[in-house]
Amino acid sequence: MEHPTFRRALNGTLLLKASPAALALGPRQPAGGQARAKTPEEVDAEAWAHVASEGGDTSNATLVLSRWKVQFGRYLGKPFHWLLENDVGYSVNLVASHQKERERTGSQSPLMANKDAFTRYSSAYPDFAEAVRFHRAFEESRVRSLQPGQEGQALVGFGDFKFETLQSLYESEDSQKIRFVNYLRRKAPAPGTQMENAVRYIKSRDRQRAAAASATSTTTTAVASATTTSVF
Known part of the structure; x- marks a missing residue:
């Protein structure tokens, strides 16, 4: 499936904490430091091949995007689909931070392109987009509230x-x-x-x-x- 199954609290809200599967990974640092971020073309080709190997519809752009792999951080190498299912809190922080960074730069580096793609994929889900909007509003208000x-x-x-x-x-x-x-x-x-x-x-x-x-x-x-x- 191209769409993630979000973990939710009893009241229906998204669970922000990491899943047991995510926690079991622990801190993940590749040997020799952060690996080179693959280009969007490389990541897309790998995702397309993965979908094809599963017998999926490679013309389904959302399905292919869901199999793109994260090119940074503790979840390096995990598919976008997996990340949304296992750590919404991390994902919300990531997208909110990336949106702010995008307001300051037009960089087209492979790393930024990967974050662009994850933002595009995750923000298609209204509950997630709302969580990001709240996160940004909350942080901005917190900064204001620290003034005397x-x-x-x-x-x-x-x-x-x-x-x-x-x-x-x-x-x-x-x-x-x-x-x-x-x-x-x-x-x-x-x-x-x-x-x-x-x-x-x-x-x-x-x-x-x-x-x-x-x-x-x-x-x-x-x-x-x-x-x-x-x-x-």
Whole structure:
């Protein structure tokens, strides 16, 4: 088959972690360092021959592309089809990084051409393309959130509102988002998770609001007291 069978969680989302088959490979470094990346023509010819040897339809461009082999990194020599089935997280990082690199360079080196081909193959699947889009948005928001006072610019990162910033979620007047914020207030999330970051932000904003309300109340009381005193 030319189309990969993605591994999914119970809720239907793509599993990002590597499969047991991928983990079993361990770190793969060819003797003498990274091998020469084969040209697109070489890789395509090998893929075509592989499809033909299996009795497949060599006129099916997607099928042939699925048998192209990775020319770099720990999965050197593995077919594109295999990589999508066994390590979506790695694949998402790879494509997101390559897209950014492509925005800076027009290089047509064999290595870049191989990454172009993998990006073309993997991005044809909507769930995968969405995962890449989220990855890029998440990383860009994370960089913004590291600026002083900009913690709320980080994305929620999970659930139905994963593309929302923490600030926009907290300040929203939408009833569904308000319910979600109230739900998070009651949670005790696992350390190091995106939910923990969201809960921390929400509680910090709650404290700020409480302090501001207290300060306003104190000022109002002081003004009222001063007015009463002046009358008498």
